[in-house]
Amino acid sequence: MKDLIINQLKESLVELDYYDTDLQISISTPKNKEFGDLSSNVALLLSKRLNKNPLEIAGDIKNKLDGSDLFKDINIAGPGFLNFNLNPDSITNELKEIINLNDEYGKNNTLKDQKVLVEFVSANPTGPLTVGHGRGAILGDTLSNIFQWNGANVDREYYYNNAGRQMRVLGESVRARYLEIQKENYEFPEGGYEGEYIYDIANDLSKEFGNTLIDNDTIFKETAEKSIFKNITNTLDRIHISFDSFFNENTLYENKDIYTVIDQLREKGLVYDKDNATWFHGTKVGRENDRVLIKSTGEPTYRLPDMAYHVKKIERGYDLCVDIFGADHMDAYPDVIEVVKQLGHDASKIKVVIHQFISILNQGKQVKMSTRKATFITLDELIDEVGSDVVRYFFIMRGVNSHLNFDLEIAKEKSEKNPIFYIQYAYARIMTILSKNDLAIENYNLSLLNQEDEIKLIYKLIEFKELVVKISKDMEPQILATYLLELASMFHKYYAKNRVISDNEELSKSRLVFIQSISIVIKNGLKILGISAPKKM
Numbered sequence: 001m002k003d004l005i006i007n008q009l010k011e012s013l014v015e016l017d018y019y020d021t022d023l024q025i026s027i028s029t030p031k032n033k034e035f036g037d038l039s040s041n042v043a044l045l046l047s048k049r050l051n052k053n054p055l056e057i058a059g060d061i062k063n064k065l066d067g068s069d070l071f072k073d074i075n076i077a078g079p080g081f082l083n084f085n086l087n088p089d090s091i092t093n094e095l096k097e098i099i100n101l102n103d104e105y106g107k108n109n110t111l112k113d114q115k116v117l118v119e120f121v122s123a124n125p126t127g128p129l130t131v132g133h134g135r136g137a138i139l140g141d142t143l144s145n146i147f148q149w150n151g152a153n154v155d156r157e158y159y160y161n162n163a164g165r166q167m168r169v170l171g172e173s174v175r176a177r178y179l180e181i182q183k184e185n186y187e188f189p190e191g192g193y194e195g196e197y198i199y200d201i202a203n204d205l206s207k208e209f210g211n212t213l214i215d216n217d218t219i220f221k222e223t224a225e226k227s228i229f230k231n232i233t234n235t236l237d238r239i240h241i242s243f244d245s246f247f248n249e250n251t252l253y254e255n256k257d258i259y260t261v262i263d264q265l266r267e268k269g270l271v272y273d274k275d276n277a278t279w280f281h282g283t284k285v286g287r288e289n290d291r292v293l294i295k296s297t298g299e300p301t302y303r304l305p306d307m308a309y310h311v312k313k314i315e316r317g318y319d320l321c322v323d324i325f326g327a328d329h330m331d332a333y334p335d336v337i338e339v340v341k342q343l344g345h346d347a348s349k350i351k352v353v354i355h356q357f358i359s360i361l362n363q364g365k366q367v368k369m370s371t372r373k374a375t376f377i378t379l380d381e382l383i384d385e386v387g388s389d390v391v392r393y394f395f396i397m398r399g400v401n402s403h404l405n406f407d408l409e410i411a412k413e414k415s416e417k418n419p420i421f422y423i424q425y426a427y428a429r430i431m432t433i434l435s436k437n438d439l440a441i442e443n444y445n446l447s448l449l450n451q452e453d454e455i456k457l458i459y460k461l462i463e464f465k466e467l468v469v470k471i472s473k474d475m476e477p478q479i480l481a482t483y484l485l486e487l488a489s490m491f492h493k494y495y496a497k498n499r500v501i502s503d504n505e506e507l508s509k510s511r512l513v514f515i516q517s518i519s520i521v522i523k524n525g526l527k528i529l530g531i532s533a534p535k536k537m
Contacts, residue, residue: 002027002038003465003466004070005027005040005070005084006025008065008068008070009025009040009042009065010025012064012065013042013046013061015064016061016064018046018057018060020046020049023042023045023046023049024045025040025042025045026040026041026042027039027040028041030083035077035081035083036075036083036085037084037085037086037459038086039081039082039083039084040081040082041080041081041082042061042082043055043057043061043076043080043081043082044079044080044081047080053080054080055076057080058076058080058081058082061082062074062076069087069089069090070086070087070090071084071085071086071090072085072086072088088447088450088455089446091455091459091462092446092449092458093446094458094461094462095446095449095458095461095513095514095517096446098461098517098520098521099513099517102520103520103523103527105464105465105520105521105524106149106465106468106521106524106525106528107149107150107151108149108150108151108465108468109150109151110150110472111147111150111152111472112151112152113153114151114152114153114319114320115152115153115317115319116144116152116154116155116318116319116320116322117154117155117157117320118140118143118144118147118154118155118156118322118324119140119158119159119247119313119321119322119323119324120136120137120139120141120156120323120324121133121136121137121140121158121236121241121324122160123160123232124160124161124162124166124167125160125162125167125170125224125228125229125232126167126193126228127170127193127195127197128197128228128231128232128235128378128379128380129231129232129235129236129379130378131358131360131378131406132357132358134239134358134379134382134391135326135355135358135395135404136324136325136355137239137241138239138241138391138395138530139353139355139395139396139400139477140322141156141239141240141241141530142392142477142528142529142530143322143353143471143475143477144156145527145528145529145530146468146471146472146477146480146528147320149468150468150469150472152320152472155244155245155318156241156242156243156244156245157243157244157245157246157247158243158245158246158247159246159247159249159309160248160249161248161249161250161305162225162248162250163250167221167225168221169191169192169193170193170221170224170225170228171217171218171220171221172189172220173189173192173193173198173224174198174201174202174205174220174221174223174224175202175217176188176189176192177198177199177201177202177203178202178206178213178220180202181203182206182214184211197227197228198224200227201224201227201228202220204223204227205219205220205223231380235378235379235380235383238383238388239379239388239391239392239530240392249305249309252309253300253305257311257312258300258304258305258307258308260308261307261308261311261339261343262278262293262294262304265280265339265342265343268342268343269281269284270339270342271293275296276296277294277295278292278293278294279291279292279293280293280335280339282335282338285338285342286338287335287338291303291335293307302332303332303335303336306332306333306336307335307336307339307340310336310337310339310340310350311339311340311343313350314340314345314346314349315345319349320349320351321349321350321351322351322353323350323351323353324355325352325353325354325355326354326355326357327354327355327356329352329354333352333354337350337352351475353400353475354401355400355401356400356401356402356403357403357404358395358403358404358406359403359404360377360382360406360408361406361407361408361409362408362409363408363409364409379391385408385411385412386408386411386412389420389531389532390411390421392529392530392531393419393423393481393529393531394406396477396478396480396481396529397419397478397481397482397485398478399476399478400475400476416492419481419485420531421537422485422492423484423485423487423488423522423526424526424531424532424534424537425488425537426488426518426522427488427519427522427523427533427535428534428536428537429491429492429495430491430515430518430519430522431519431536432535432536433500433501433515434512434516434519435535437501437512442509444506444509444513445509445510446513446514448506448507448510449510449511449514451498453490453493453497454514457490457491457494457514457518458514458517460483460490461487461517461518461521463483464483464521464524464525467479467480467483468528477528480525480528480529483525484522484525484526484529487518487521487522487525491515498511
């Protein structure tokens, strides 16, 4: 509804020759209902630009809008606020669009023909996915859905590295456990992986090959990588996440892409050698520090392949490249983006979403987690405990900048204390009502939906389309999670006070259309979040 008003305001401003492309027209909801349904301060914003009294500007705009069917009346208040009382018919007619579009309601072409790459999870195959990986996984998948609902062509990509010290230590850890099973002398590597999954891999090798691998150093890493990646993809399947491509960091070495970056930076005077290491001259281009790109040992630091990878992303023709990173990447990505910019690429195409860490609470106490010591909770274990729908909702319900406390007790609740249960129950309740009704819902009169709580609910439904567009720009999908909870709460309260089916057949038909519209929006919102909409609970 706000979008409709903004569009009509723009049209009137263009006709009045008041419109400026830099003008940010906003619509707000007055705290006091007496001031109207919605309000705008656009006349005040234009006053300085036009050097004109805001009351006069507001009067000109009002005169242009007075003939619109959208408004019951428009009044000017205070120093020049435009207050709108909406025509109830124009509001209720929006329900027809929801019913007609059904599964398509909320989809738009804002990002039509845009190629979007979303990189997320990107965990190296050194162990099962933890709850920490889960937040980034669900955030990336939900944003991918949002971009698709806005008309974009989206590719989901998983970036990983199966080389380097971490993988070497992984192989050595498996070998040590294998030797232990074979009752041979072994030395567990410093900083090795101690999880039960290491024993499982070693035990499988022992069963298949017996003691024939004692002198074989290569099979342990290869087997561990294959086993762990299979586990990772199985876990992602359980929360309905799949990828269009897997990008191996090793290809950046094989194709010499990392050395191309070094050569190009050196040509621009942005690389220098010091202490037998190769440095990025970050301070020369406004960064706080210079960074080592290649160590004195000849081994690249993790920043260098990241720089080469992001250059390749741009070269692959994407209009938008979204990175989903944990807070531990906060310090590194600005250097990567700066290098992409210095190499002549449009770095504005890269958007980085940093999410904070997650804590698991059990009976009010935080569960301590350590990846190396294997005292972590795997994502699989959490799914086993509460189900994929709960995991997806809880991981997305807080802003990315907020630390997330995942309360197991609340997550297991089958009551209104559990937000996703409360939302799904609203949908199931509506579907039960619709399935039991035998009224022929045709020739309905939506003007009968004139109660204040009905009008407020319709306002809420209309917000959905605007929300889908807003999230694609702000990249804050928790807004949708909150919206669905608010919508479900409004419906439950409405249902507690009003009978949908009554002796008044005309009103019953209108209310059936009304609640069907609510179910469609809940279902579509849950679909974006990757959560099921059960018809019975």
